[in-house]
Amino acid sequence: MQNVNFLVADGKRFAHPLHHLGKSQSDLPLIAIDSFRHMYLFDNVKDMYIPGKLKEFLNDLYSGKLHREFHYGPEKDTTPEITSNDINKKSTQPPESTFKKLAPSKNRYTLLRDEL
Numbered sequence: 001m002q003n004v005n006f007l008v009a010d011g012k013r014f015a016h017p018l019h020h021l022g023k024s025q026s027d028l029p030l031i032a033i034d035s036f037r038h039m040y041l042f043d044n045v046k047d048m049y050i051p052g053k054l055k056e057f058l059n060d061l062y063s064g065k066l067h068r069e070f071h072y073g074p075e076k077d078t079t080p081e082i083t084s085n086d087i088n089k090k091s092t093q094p095p096e097s098t099f100k101k102l103a104p105s106k107n108r109y110t111l112l113r114d115e116l
Contacts, residue, residue, distance in 0.1 A: 002062055033061055040066040 011018060011025040018024060021032060021041055031042035031054075040061065047053045060066045069075060 004058065031057075033057070033066070035061065035067075038067065038070050040070065 011028045015025070017032075017034070017039065018027070021030075021039055023030060023041075029045050031045055031048060033040045033042075040057075042048070042054075042057055057066075065075065
């Protein structure tokens with residue numbers, strides 16, 4: 001695990017960083033990570049008492065999840081739910097790859113074909 005320096009700050013003195021988070025003194029207390037690139041806000045300060053929640057927040061920082069969610073929004077759940085209708089459906093074939101169509105054009109002038 002990487003090194004983390006914890007800071008307890010006065011909301012009046014740190015009003016500017018609070019403003020960047022869209023928060024004010026009335027929203028305190030809060031937990032945030034300042035990575036010197038972005039500031040990431042812990043969802044609910046009351047969750048800090050749930051074992052493992054703060055560790056999960058730090059792991060999300062180290063894995064890059066917080067950074068991805070900062071730029072692209074929350075990640076979607078990738079585990080699809082299977083219903084009885086899904087079992088009866090036939091599997092579909094993926095569309096044909098267009099990668100193989102990226103060969104050089106036959107109409108294009110080339111040294112190898114036209115000059116030799």
